[in-house]
Amino acid sequence: MDSERKRRTGRGGRAAGLVAAALAGVTAAAGATPAVAAEEAPGAPGISAAWTTGAKNGVGTSATTDSKVWHTLGQGVLNEVYYPQLDVPNVQDMQYVVSDGEGFTELERDATEQRVELPDSRSLRYRQINTDEDGRYRITKTYVTDPQRSVLMVRTRFEVLRGGPLQLYALYNPSLNGSGTGDTGATSEGTLVASDGEVASALAASSGFSAATSGYSGTSSDGYQDLAEDDRLDAEYNRAADPGNLVQTARIPVDDDTEFTLALGFGADRAAARSAAESSLNSGYAAKRDEYDSGWHDYLSSLREPPESVTSRGLTTQYNVAAMTLKSQEDKTRRGAFVASTSIPWGEAKNADDCCTPGYHLVWSRDLYHTATAALALGDRDAANRALDYLLDVQWNEDGSFPQNTWLDGEPHWQSLQLDEVAYPIVLAHELGRTGDAEWAKLKKSADFIVDNGPSTPQERWEEEGGYSPSTIAAEIAGLVTAADMARQHGDEQAAQRYLDTADEWQRKVEDWTFTTSGPHGDGEYYQRVDDDGNPNNGHELCLNNGGGCHDERAIVDAGFLELVRLGVKPADAPSVRGSLAEMDAQLRVRTPNGPGWYRYNHDGYGEGAGGEPYTGEGVGRLWPLLTGERGEYELAAGGSAGTHLETMARMANEGYLIPEQVWDRESGNGFAFGEGTGSATPLAWSMSQFVRLARNMDAGENVETPDVVAERYAR
Known part of the structure; x- marks a missing residue:
């Protein structure tokens, strides 16, 4: 009101x-x-x-x-x-x-x-x-x-x-x-x-x-x-x-x-x-x-049976609601346009006098990739194909890029560029086997755009900082290797070799660009969240958005390097990956009553104020359940168990079985319960997608969305 x-x-x-x-x-x-x-x-x-x-x-x-x-x-x-x-x-x-x-x-x-x-x-x-x-x-x-x-x-x-x-x-x-x-x-x-x-x-x-x-x-x-x-x-x-x-x-x-x-x-x-x-x-x-x-x-009867990972844990309703919620986030006129969330985070603090208040009822190609891969895990291949159609027919730009996000008609809303969002449509098309002439004519331009503009990105996946980001570089490499496979299918050996040469170089250099050996945490050796110039040891100042303050860039960590494993760019036991887990956990992990949660990065300011007041530009970043799911996918890739991570995500859902963007990160107070949702976006399609995908991957014993051609080239 x-x-x-x-x-x-x-x-x-x-x-x-x-x-x-x-x-x-x-x-x-x-x-x-x-x-x-x-x-x-x-x-x-x-x-x-x-x-x-x-x-x-x-x-x-x-x-x-x-x-x-x-x-x-x-x-x-x-x-x-x-x-x-x-x-x-x-x-x-x-x-x-x-x-x-x-x-x-x-x-x-x-x-x-x-x-x-x-x-x-x-x-x-x-x-x-x-x-x-x-x-x-x-x-x-x-x-x-x-x-x-x-x-x-x-x-x-x-x-x-x-x-x-x-x-x-x-x-x-x-x-x-x-x-x-x-x-x-x-x-x-x-x-x-x-x-x-x-x-x-x-x-x-x-x-x-x-x-x-x-x-x-x-x-x-x-x-x-x-x-x-x-x-x-x-x-x-x-x-x-x-x-x-x-x-x-x-x-x-x-x-x-x-x-x-x-x-x-x-x-x-x-x-x-x-x-x-x-x-x-x-x-x-x-x-x-x-x-x-x-x-x-x-609709539920048209999908695969719920995996044993959920039925054995009493999580079938949670799984079914995740499946139905993801379907509910698709527009019925602009088919394939799945929004990030039918919500306006902290909307009670956002003026609604004039059209159009920016909420999460927009389409990000990154979020759409996660929804589409979850649809594949569910057995809804048609939904995943509609998502790719939307990406290529509505969002794709003539230069091969994709906008940061758009309204449903394809009009850009926020105006930045995120190179992982250019790469994910290529990866999705390859996973769907959509490698025909029409798709390739567009995706070749996208692959060329990545080569010409990467690996440094104007914004990484948290949409706030530019530079050399492990998560973005992982997506870029996966996009280029899958594009090379498509190029070979079309007899374009020159393009295929260009993409592979670039991907190989970036795969070799990702540590040089983003892995510090002189950081202030732990043994000083770990992946940073992002580096401005590809020199992770020069200690340049990084000023965070949302009131997060200015810090030595070596001091800011996130879990983005795990994308190197999920996308097949690095093996799970790579020394740089395993060596970064302790520092990441020490800075980002919180053990809630519902299980372990992780911050996006330390000093994050995107969340409620210190007193629980709605976010209006500065705040305190809280825990993201999807990161618990991402850690579960890493544990699977490393040969471990992800049961705790799946159960934690389910417990972080609310009484309507909706998994939030963020959960409260400290003792209950200010109207919030420790380990339960805040006033951010609930449901978040990415969170629901991560739950579905992790459950299916647990049954498979591996992360089925990992592109085989990438893993075979690097991780295996």
Whole structure:
């Protein structure tokens, strides 16, 4: 909710005709005073808008491509909803307000103890159960999207546990078309409708509404502010015609135990959105729930059986949710465009007034590579092929490069260059056997681009520093060796030799460029995170982003050198690799109650502030579960066991089985639990991909995504 609303919490029918009749004739809950009707809401544009925390504990969408709506859940409520593409958020949040009409009014998000359930372990159907801290009521909400329409359906049970009667209100805070201050709204045939440009929404209820109003957030026309003032909805505004931070409120007729369904429909205009919502309500929640579940059942049945590494450890649900979540991160119009996450990290601290707030609903070729290799591990080869199609048809540049990241239509967002992101599409194409003329015409340019511009990269995989990076060089070498194999398939021996000569030289020199023998940690001999000029012993100053400070570059380490092993560039027992583990662990490893976690690098500033406040440019980097998975892959390559690493990743997932980008790195406090997710991106597709891939690799006894041609040349 908006910041002003946060401070004001608590004080001590299906068809259009039926809904309209309910609005006109259903009396309010017992004790409610009828509101005064008015046409135009005052107060435009309202207060500034924001998004919500990136810590989602549920995500959902149908397994079909007809329903172009995705929803996320967190803090006991519905928050960002994406439509018609995965890079367009449209909802800040939607939740219930409960009042007795005379003594208290409270938001369910702030006044309840909350838990999340997955009623069907083979479906992305989540249930939120919110129980009033004072024991007065319980709200149970189960979410599905209509597989045939862009409609979210929320089956709700409202129970009065003591006292009563109580009043229930739906509080809907749209931020349509990617921004929070351009919305207008109205009541139309018993439905609350809103629009901004080419996106419109409609909120309807199977029970009808006994009152409905549209107003501007934080002003007198805001339905929640009205309720918080005297526990009554005193005014109803039929429309809010001036663009602003719209908020819509509706009273739902309830008794001591009431069930009903909310339908939140989307369309290109208000009429289309209202028609979609009404059609879904007419079909009935139960039918849509069964259809929704069936789609996910069929998808999981199309995959390989879960590996023994998960079934033997009781992690089958975690594995299935990872598989479904990865599928849910693919757009349904731009096929193959898998976003990094349906979240906006620390979104509650990010202004949403104007379009378009940068979250993780973008496509990085590196993250897409990880999703695609996880899809291959799952047995979803079609998804991996769609990902490569997207890379080559949408993101590929004429010079062979790939952008740092893009919106779904291919428009670059952040403007830097990361050479590992140029290499990974080559590696993926080779793994898929996509080496035909059309693919090679583009990937040859990508390989040439790497030769001409590497090995030093403008940014390494953490997107903050340039120079000689072990992880980037590993990807570059793998890209060149797989490109050489493709070149030979096309009879281009000259190109093949050029790529191999370059890869061989870089493989020989990666230690010269990035392995210090005079560092301040341990025995002084280990891989650095990145070196500015390829001289790892000159002690140049490295100034870290995000308030991390300036340090001797020899003092900054990360786990990126393990990519040399995963991609087959170095054997697991290479002295430089084994000799770097102790320093990396000493600086980066934290033993949490859930198992070992690792920082990205020491002095990282990308995370919550020291007091747990949302990251706004400077903070304290926390632990990344995907790095636990990467360490597990190294242990496999070294002939060891990765069971602890797989189990740790599973324990770091939240109650909705979603694995976060970051987990809290110290004793519980500031609203966070040691070893559990923060306000960063949850779920992170890379984290979910790493879990899936590690599980499959454990059964195989090796890292199956390691390119054979690279490993045979160097590691074996």
